Structures are given as structure tokens and as C-alpha cells.
Amino acid sequence: MNENENHSSGIIKKSDLIFAQYKTMYTVLESSLQLSAEQIIETMLDSGLRGRGGAGFPTAKKWQAAASVPAVQRFVICNADEGEPGTFKDKAILRQVPRKVLTGMALCAKAIQATEGYIYLRAEYRNLADELQAHIDIFHEYCDRFKLDFRVKIFMGQGAYVCGEETALIESMEGKRGEPRNKPPFPTEVGYLGKPTVVNNVETFATAMIIFKVGASEYKKLGTPDSRGSKLFSVSGDTRKPGVHELELGMSLYDFVKEFGDGDTKAVQVGGAAGMCVPRREFKNTIIGFEGVPTGGSMILFNSKRSMYNVLHNYLDFFNQESCGQCTPCRVGCQQLLLGTEAVKKGEKDTVYLEQLIRLTETMRIGSKCGLGRSVGNAFNSIVENFKEEILY
Amino acid sequence: MAEKIQAILDHQQIEVAPGTSILEAAALVNVKIPTLCHHDDLQVAGNCRVCLVEIEGRDVLEAACATPLSQGMVIHTLSPKVRRARRDIVSLLVSEHKTQCTTCFRSMNCELQSLSAEYNVDNVTYQSLLDESEPVDNSSWSIEKDTSKCIRCQRCIRSCSDIQHVNALDVFGRGSNMKISTFMNLPMNEIVCTNCGQCVVHCPTGALTERRYNNEVWDALGDPEKFVAINTAPSVRAGLGEMFGLAPGTPVTGKMVAALRKMGFDAVLDTDFAADLTIMEEGSELLQRLTMKFRDGKDIPIPMLTSCSPGWVKFIEHMYADLLGHLSTAKSPQQMFGAVLKTYYAQKKGLNPQDIVCVAGMPCAAKKYEANRPEMKASGFQDVDMGLTTRELGYMIKQAGIDFNSLPDEDFDPVMGESSGAGAIFGTTGGVMEAALRTVYEIITDREIPFSNLDIQPVRGMQEIKEASLLLENCKPEYSFLEGLELKIAVVHGLTNARDIMNQVAAGESPYHFIEIMACPGGCIGGGGAPIPTTKEIREQRALALYKEDAGKPVRKSHENPEIKQIYDEFLKEPLSDISHRLLHTHYQKRRRY
Numbered sequence: 001m002n003e004n005e006n007h008s009s010g011i012i013k014k015s016d017l018i019f020a021q022y023k024t025m026y027t028v029l030e031s032s033l034q035l036s037a038e039q040i041i042e043t044m045l046d047s048g049l050r051g052r053g054g055a056g057f058p059t060a061k062k063w064q065a066a067a068s069v070p071a072v073q074r075f076v077i078c079n080a081d082e083g084e085p086g087t088f089k090d091k092a093i094l095r096q097v098p099r100k101v102l103t104g105m106a107l108c109a110k111a112i113q114a115t116e117g118y119i120y121l122r123a124e125y126r127n128l129a130d131e132l133q134a135h136i137d138i139f140h141e142y143c144d145r146f147k148l149d150f151r152v153k154i155f156m157g158q159g160a161y162v163c164g165e166e167t168a169l170i171e172s173m174e175g176k177r178g179e180p181r182n183k184p185p186f187p188t189e190v191g192y193l194g195k196p197t198v199v200n201n202v203e204t205f206a207t208a209m210i211i212f213k214v215g216a217s218e219y220k221k222l223g224t225p226d227s228r229g230s231k232l233f234s235v236s237g238d239t240r241k242p243g244v245h246e247l248e249l250g251m252s253l254y255d256f257v258k259e260f261g262d263g264d265t266k267a268v269q270v271g272g273a274a275g276m277c278v279p280r281r282e283f284k285n286t287i288i289g290f291e292g293v294p295t296g297g298s299m300i301l302f303n304s305k306r307s308m309y310n311v312l313h314n315y316l317d318f319f320n321q322e323s324c325g326q327c328t329p330c331r332v333g334c335q336q337l338l339l340g341t342e343a344v345k346k347g348e349k350d351t352v353y354l355e356q357l358i359r360l361t362e363t364m365r366i367g368s369k370c371g372l373g374r375s376v377g378n379a380f381n382s383i384v385e386n387f388k389e390e391i392l393y
Numbered sequence: 394m395a396e397k398i399q400a401i402l403d404h405q406q407i408e409v410a411p412g413t414s415i416l417e418a419a420a421l422v423n424v425k426i427p428t429l430c431h432h433d434d435l436q437v438a439g440n441c442r443v444c445l446v447e448i449e450g451r452d453v454l455e456a457a458c459a460t461p462l463s464q465g466m467v468i469h470t471l472s473p474k475v476r477r478a479r480r481d482i483v484s485l486l487v488s489e490h491k492t493q494c495t496t497c498f499r500s501m502n503c504e505l506q507s508l509s510a511e512y513n514v515d516n517v518t519y520q521s522l523l524d525e526s527e528p529v530d531n532s533s534w535s536i537e538k539d540t541s542k543c544i545r546c547q548r549c550i551r552s553c554s555d556i557q558h559v560n561a562l563d564v565f566g567r568g569s570n571m572k573i574s575t576f577m578n579l580p581m582n583e584i585v586c587t588n589c590g591q592c593v594v595h596c597p598t599g600a601l602t603e604r605r606y607n608n609e610v611w612d613a614l615g616d617p618e619k620f621v622a623i624n625t626a627p628s629v630r631a632g633l634g635e636m637f638g639l640a641p642g643t644p645v646t647g648k649m650v651a652a653l654r655k656m657g658f659d660a661v662l663d664t665d666f667a668a669d670l671t672i673m674e675e676g677s678e679l680l681q682r683l684t685m686k687f688r689d690g691k692d693i694p695i696p697m698l699t700s701c702s703p704g705w706v707k708f709i710e711h712m713y714a715d716l717l718g719h720l721s722t723a724k725s726p727q728q729m730f731g732a733v734l735k736t737y738y739a740q741k742k743g744l745n746p747q748d749i750v751c752v753a754g755m756p757c758a759a760k761k762y763e764a765n766r767p768e769m770k771a772s773g774f775q776d777v778d779m780g781l782t783t784r785e786l787g788y789m790i791k792q793a794g795i796d797f798n799s800l801p802d803e804d805f806d807p808v809m810g811e812s813s814g815a816g817a818i819f820g821t822t823g824g825v826m827e828a829a830l831r832t833v834y835e836i837i838t839d840r841e842i843p844f845s846n847l848d849i850q851p852v853r854g855m856q857e858i859k860e861a862s863l864l865l866e867n868c869k870p871e872y873s874f875l876e877g878l879e880l881k882i883a884v885v886h887g888l889t890n891a892r893d894i895m896n897q898v899a900a901g902e903s904p905y906h907f908i909e910i911m912a913c914p915g916g917c918i919g920g921g922g923a924p925i926p927t928t929k930e931i932r933e934q935r936a937l938a939l940y941k942e943d944a945g946k947p948v949r950k951s952h953e954n955p956e957i958k959q960i961y962d963e964f965l966k967e968p969l970s971d972i973s974h975r976l977l978h979t980h981y982q983k984r985r986r987y
Contacts, residue, residue, distance in 0.1 A: 325566065325568050335522050366445075368442070
């Protein structure tokens with residue numbers, strides 16, 4: 001609990017790496033391209049960067065895996081299908097520092113010998129496309145100047161939450177219905193068009209660029225051993241400071257709420273609909289990071305005026321609509337959770353029925369095909385267990 | 394050879410080739426893992442999650458069908474965690490399914506029903522999600538679609554895409570709205586569907602069934618004014634036994650005839666007779682085309698394509714409408730049968746064709762549609778009144794209370810009840826080709842086809858595309874223009890394979906003179922009206938039954954069938970005569986591709 005004590009000291013470490021504006025264009029890219037593919041992966045490995053989309057897979061391992069599969073063609077895909085409720089940090093990155101993202105993609109391309117990259121842009125972010133394309137055009141000029149054979153295209157998503165799951169994203173890019181694939185094989189082996197593919201979150205690529213800017217050893221001084229670096233948080237709900245904030249990983253939720261809460265915070269939903277709801281009494285014991293409660297960035301604060309039943313209902317409604325519907329536990333499970341929660345509230349089902357629904361979330365967690373169905377239980381269980389009376393009465 | 398994978402499955406040491414799935418490995422050591430969305434004919438989906446297994450060291454369970462074994466894996470297929478999850482998943486499926494098994498055609502042959510029983514599932518754990526807002530779609534002559542019984546396993550979608558490349562069905566909507574639907578949600582009779590029924594044979598529940606006519610047939614049988622004649626296709630006798638628990642491939646021709654007679658059919662006749670007739674007409678058409686091309690130098694569409702499979706016929710009408718000139722104009726045996734039943738047979742028996750009801754027992758769903766094509770009225774009446782699948786026939790025999798397995802063998806009725814071995818093998822892929830070559834070769838050369846025992850081995854078997862060539866030597870004087878020609882033929886089954894062959898034809902690069910195409914995998918023995926389950930092994934067994942029937946027949950060639958000689962002598966005069974053309978040939982229409 002040492003770390004816990006350290007981070008309950010009331011200090012919340014802000015950071016300003018991601019949105020820092022540089023005066024020169026693509027100088028980090030130019031210098032980093034002097035490195036070999038192995039050196040690039042080595043630097044990434046050293047930095048300890050874990051994916052910023054939420055699942056936290058070590059980024060270097062992904063690049064390494066894609067590079068090691070024999071192939072004539074490989075792809076780099078930037079996952080900008082930012083659909084987790086309460087997340088809006090990728091939008092800010094693409095608006096303010098798109099060059100960082102493109103640099104990160106180019107470094108990945110060099111590391112895995114890819115010549116084509118895609119930005120899978122969320123349908124709702126169509127308004128970003130023109131400006132982003134203008135940046136891509138300039139980026140291509142620099143690629144040519146640096147003799148890097150790499151081109152990036154924007155691929156517009158069509159509005160499905162599940163397409164944020166990397167294999168569903170790939171299916172969607174291939175013109176198919178956006179449904180997660182069976183894994184293995186993972187995209188690093190059989191990805192877009194059957195070729196080894198790295199799919200990383202927008203923030204992951206931007207952070208990769210920063211690592212090459214400041215150096216891995218400097219970068220990993222931030223955060224904790226399990227959660228290196230800083231990260232963007234999309235703060236919303238009952239907060240004094242809504243917006244995107246860059247914070248070091250490893251802080252306690254208590255400190256976070258002290259900084260961002262409105263003084264009446266009852267609970268924080270960490271990680272969006274797929275994440276956990278942490279009640280006030282757990283704030284001090286909760287570390288934000290991979291050693292505690294991980295998040296893709298979504299932090300939604302609820303004060304005492306909020307009905308947790310409504311919060312839960314909202315999430316279940318969301319999953320009910322956004323499950324792709326292919327696998328049984330997720331498709332039917334989401335419907336049963338929604339219907340069951342309503343029935344308990346209305347008194348049509350006995351209160352012990354909630355126990356049955358909690359058991360159902362376990363089936364969904366261990367039985368679903370992808371992360372969507374597997375994580376529905378996070379919100380359900382944490383809200384039902386911590387706010388049972390609000391659910392019942 | 395890559396290194397073998399060593400693993401432990403339910404405490405048994407196993408060794409398999411790399412890439413083997415857990416499900417396949419389990420089958421090798423006789424461990425049965427339940428499945429729903431899996432079918433050996435189809436690509437792996439991994440979406441029903443019924444086959445979940447526990448792998449040591451992994452927190453979540455994995456789908457056995459979709460997970461390849463890896464070195465040192467320790468797998469448990471029956472742990473409490475697995476059983477609990479499986480039971481829960483079957484419960485969830487039951488909660489969205491219309492569980493009215495008492496009124497379901499697939500009751501006692503439903504995979505969800507068996508699993509529910511096996512896992513002792515109740516319907517109180519979860520609330521019913523049954524949505525009956527969508528009415529049963531019975532707009533198609535062939536296929537009935539009841540969404541309320543659908544478990545979203547997508548086997549139909551994969552059948553339509555993997556096997557047939559038609560893609561009539563697809564997933565529609567997300568989450569709770571996700572369902573299997575048609576293009577633009579159109580009714581089944583308005584979409585591009587070949588009616589092949591592969592979706593029906595692969596459906597684990599009663600969501601997709603054939604449109605059924607048993608009640609109409611019973612009504613006809615009970616009507617004293619009607620003369621009800623049934624003819625049964627070759628593949629029915631090769632599959633019907635499965636409806637009564639007999640092993641696939643058990644020939645039940647004699648018992649089937651006995652059962653039909655007991656049910657009250659006024660005449661029990663043989664589609665094989667019409668198959669022989671088809672060979673006479675189609676074979677003659679081939680000769681005519683070869684003559685026009687090689688003797689007269691005319692620009693006549695070659696290769697000629699067979700036209701016995703109504704699923705295939707509708708497919709080419711939709712997909713390759715510009716190539717319809719290649720399609721033989723000969724009707725399928727079912728339609729030839731109906732046309733001569735209500736003319737020739739009626740005359741011979743002194744019956745008023747108006748009173749004749751022609752029932753066809755077929756291993757096929759598309760035949761129901763074919764019977765109802767508006768142009769199929771050559772006799773002046775609808776030539777074929779009702780089509781029954783092998784499954785419906787089986788149900789009707791059960792409804793009649795007949796103890797099928799103890800029936801004595803009986804023979805078909807005379808006049809259109811006699812057939813050659815060539816007619817029998819029509820039911821399997823390569824059979825039409827073999828039957829046609831036996832006759833055509835002999836007409837050209839006056840000699841029997843040079844294959845031991847008349848068995849044309851190169852066109853037999855379940856290979857997806859079979860090809861062969863036959864050198865025509867020492868031809869009869871009237872066919873001297875064919876001297877030295879290497880007659881090239883191909884045989885394909887399954888419309889995905891047909892597409893490959895047809896793309897060649899469309900590009901003008903087809904090396905063949907004659908191509909047999911059957912819509913269903915394995916030919917009619919794997920038809921959309923065949924007993925469920927149908928798998929590769931079962932198709933092979935049914936095909937063997939037909940080859941056995943052929944080998945045991947005194948007459949092996951269509952043109953030597955005495956009843957065929959008789960019908961030409963007394964009625965049709967000769968193949969391709971005016972009356973043959975009127976009754977036995979048809980025309981096709983271009984249909985839209987989308």
C-alpha cells in the first residue's frame with residue numbers, strides 16, 4: 001500500500017507533454033528515422049508505454065509482433081473511433097496536435113516496415129476530416145523529403161461503438177459488417193486484408209512521438225512502474241473543471257476528486273460505460289492506472305443528486321444498442337440485464353433476481369467473444385453492489 | 394511437416410497437427426463438445442458460445458470451434474465453470490426463442506431443443522424476449538422464414554455465402570435489433586434467392602423450413618374424385634431411411650414404394666423414369682449442338698449446361714442471364730414427369746388429366762418453386778401440383794402410422810415406373826453426366842462407353858470441380874465430323890463452384906463441351922429437402938446408395954429402358970420432336986441480379 005500512501009498525499013501531477021506545441025515541423029520524425037526498426041522498438045520497449053485506448057497492451061510488443069510475422073505488406077491503423085461514453089480526448093489530440101499522431105504512425109511504419117496507414121475516424125468526427133486531411137497532405141511532403149515510403153488515408157467509421165474493438169474495426173475497413181473476429185489470430189498476425197497490422201489508439205501514437213522527443217528514460221520517470229507516463233483524461237459530469245486534462249498515472253481517485261469534483265461527488269465512473277463505478281468510500285483506495293482501475297481516459301463524476309439507477313439504465317441501454325449482436329452472451333445478456341433491472345425496480349421481480357443478473361454478468365465476462373460483452377459486468381456489478389438501494393427503490 | 398502440438402484435453406494426452414481446433418481435437422478422442430453455430434460444411438463463426446471450454450491459465454473461457462490448440466494447453470471441457478456458462482448461454486438462447494415445440498416442424502430434430510434438454514434449461518430464469526412482431530414469411534414457394542425461432546447462429550448466412558455465393562440472407566441491425574434478414578428486408582419471394590434450401594438444411598431450429606404441402610397432399614388423397622400420382626426422385630430413396638433412424642445410405646426404395654401405396658397414392662411412379670427421359674432429350678440436344686457447331690459451322694453456344702437443378706437454373710437466370718443460351722432447354726425430370734403424366738399417362742390409363750394430381754417427392758426445396766413456374770403448364774394444366782421434400786414425406790409416413798422399417802419391399806407401378814441405373818445416379822454429383830455419356834457415346838460410336846462396368850469413375854466423388862475428356866474414335870458415318878474430337882466435360886456442385894466455372898464461360902475461356910451443374914453440394918443427395926443433418930460423410934453414404942442401385946439394375950442405360958422406348962414409339966416419336974419440344978423443353982428468363 002506504499003504507492004497508495006504516496007499518491008494520497010493530495011498531489012495530483014499535471015503534465016503538459018501531449019498538447020505542447022512545437023515550433024518546427026517534424027524534426028522529431030526526421031531525427032528518429034535515423035534509427036533502425038529494431039532501435040525504434042527498443043526505445044518503445046524501454047518506455048514501458050501501454051496502449052492508451054483502455055486495454056493497456058504493451059505497445060512495443062504489438063509492434064514487435066507485427067514486425068516479426070513474415071509478410072510483403074503490413075499496415076498501421078490509428079484507432080480514432082473514440083466511442084466510449086465520456087471520452088473526448090482523441091478529438092482534442094486530432095484537433096490540436098495531429099502532427100504528433102502522424103509522427104507516431106510513421107515511427108510505427110518504420111518499425112514494422114509498413115507503407116500504408118489509416119486513420120479510422122469516428123463517424124461523429126466527420127467535421128475533423130478536412131483539417132486532418134490537410135495535415136496529412138503536408139505530412140506526406142515531409143515523408144517524401146525524409147525518404148519514408150509511407151502514406152496515410154482517412155477511413156470514415158459509420159457510427160458503431162463496437163468498431164473501436166480492433167478486429168471489428170478491421171472488418172469494417174474491409175467493407176464488412178463491423179463485428180469482432182475470433183482471436184487468435186490477432187491483427188498483428190492476420191489483420192487488415194489478412195496482413196500483419198498494428199492498431200493503436202490516437203493517444204498511443206501521439207505518446208510514442210513524445211517518447212522519441214524526450215527520450216524513453218525521461219518519459220518513464222512519469223507515472224508508476226505498472227503505469228508509465230502521463231495520460232489524457234476526459235473529465236465530465238458533476239465537475240468544476242470539465243475538459244481534457246493530462247495527468248500522471250498512478251494518482252488516487254481521492255486526489256482526482258479533490259481536484260475535479262464539485263464537493264459533493266458520490267461516485268466516479270472510471271473508464272466509461274465499459275469501466276468501473278467507484279463509490280465515495282473507495283476513493284482513497286483506488287489507484288488510477290493499470291495496477292488499480294485502468295481507464296481509456298473517461299472520468300465521469302456523479303454528485304448526490306444523480307440517480308444511480310438512471311446511470312445504470314443509461315449504460316445498459318447503450319450496450320443493448322451497441323452490442324454487435326453476433327454472440328449469445330452479449331446480445332441476449334445485455335437485453336436480460338436491462339429488462340431484469342427494470343423488472344426489479346418495478347417490483348415485478350424479486351430483489352434476489354439481482355443476484356441472478358450478477359451471475360449472468362460472469363457468464364458474459366467469461367463467455368463473450370470480445371471486450372464489449374466481457375466488460376458490461378464492470379459497470380453493472382459495481383453500481384448494483386455499491387448502490388443497491390438506489391437500484392431497488 | 395510442422396511440429397505436432399501436444400496438449401491435454403480432459404486429462405487425456407493428445408497430439409494433433411498445428412491449426413487443429415479444440416473442437417476437432419476433442420472429436421478425435423471421442424469427447425463431445427456441444428455446438429450450435431458450428432457446421433462441418435461451413436466456416437467457423439464462434440458466435441453461439443455453446444462450445445466454450447476452460448483452458449488452464451486463462452481467466453475467460455474460449456470457444457472450442459474457433460480456438461486452435463497450442464503447445465502444452467491444458468483443456469477442461471466439463472468443468473463446473475464451463476457447464477454453468479453453457480447452461481446460461483442455452484438459457485439465454487431459449488429466452489429469445491419461440492419455444493412452442495409442440496407445434497414446430499423441427500421438433501425432435503432441433504439442436505436447441507436437444508441442448509435445452511441436455512442442460513436442463515428452464516424458461517423462468519430469464520424473462521422472455523420473444524418478439525413475434527414479424528410475421529412468418531411464407532411468400533416464397535419454397536422456403537418459410539420464422540424469425541421468432543431464430544437463434545442468430547448465422548448458419549443460414551454462411552450456407553448462402555460459403556456454399557452458394559448467393560448471399561440472399563445477411564445480418565440486419567445491432568444489439569437487441571440484430572436479426573437475420575434479406576436485402577432491404579424484402580419478402581423471400583422478392584429477393585435474389587435460388588430457393589436451393591441450403592439455409593434450411595443447415596438451420597439448427599425451425600426458423601427456416603421448407604414451405605410445406607403435406608396437408609394439401611392429404612386432402613388430395615382423401616378426395617375420391619382425384620387420381621393422385623406420386624413420383625419420387627432418386628435421392629429420396631437414398632435419404633428417406635434416415636427419417637426412420639436407419640444409417641445414412643441405407644437404400645429403402647422398396648419400403649418407400651410400399652409406404653406410399655399404403656398412404657393411398659393411386660399410382661406410385663418413379664422420377665428415375667423421367668430422368669431417363671431427360672437423358673434422351675438432353676443428350677440429343679447436346680448432339681444437335683455438336684452437329685451444328687462441328688458439321689454446320691454454326692455459332693451455337695457451347696459448352697452446353699445441364700438444366701436439371703432448379704436452384705442452379707434460377708441462379709443462372711439471375712447471375713449469368715446473358716449466358717442462358719448455354720443452358721439446355723430440356724426440363725428437369727420432375728417437370729418432364731408432370732407433363733407426360735397428364736398427357737401420355739392419362740391417355741394410356743383413360744384418365745381425365747384434370748383429375749390427376751401430380752405429387753413430386755424431392756430432396757429439394759427449389760423444386761417447389763419450379764413446380765409453380767408459370768411456364769410449367771405444358772399439359773394444359775399445372776404439370777406438377779405439389780412438391781414434397783424427403784423430410785415432409787418422412788413426416789407423412791409417420792403421420793400415417795406406418796411402421797416403415799418393417800415394410801416389405803414393393804415395386805413401382807408400371808408405366809412411368811421403370812428406370813435404368815442411369816436414372817438412379819441422377820441424384821448425385823456427376824450422375825447426370827455419367828448417364829448422358831453412357832447414351833451419347835453409344836449414339837455416336839455404336840459402342841458402349843469404354844469404362845469398366847460402365848462406371849465413369851472420373852466424374853464420381855465429392856471433388857468440387859471434376860473434369861474429364863473422352864476421345865471420340867471410329868464414329869458412326871453420320872457423326873464422322875466428330876471423329877478425333879476430345880469431348881471435354883466438367884462436373885460441379887455447389888453454386889460457389891458453379892460461379893468459378895461460369896466466369897470461365899463468360900470470359901469465353903471455357904474448354905468444355907458439356908458441363909453438369911448442381912446447385913447443392915454433392916448434388917441432390919445434399920439437397921435443400923434432404924434429411925437433417927446433412928454432412929459431407931452423410932452425402933457420401935447417400936451417393937454410394939445410388940451407385941449401388943445403379944450397379945444392381947438390369948438396365949444401365951437410359952436409351953435401353955423399355956418404358957422409354959415405349960413412350961417414344963407410342964407418343965413422343967423421337968427426341969426433340971415437336972411434341973417432345975412442347976412437353977419436355979422449356980425456356981428461361983433474365984432476372985435481375987440485385
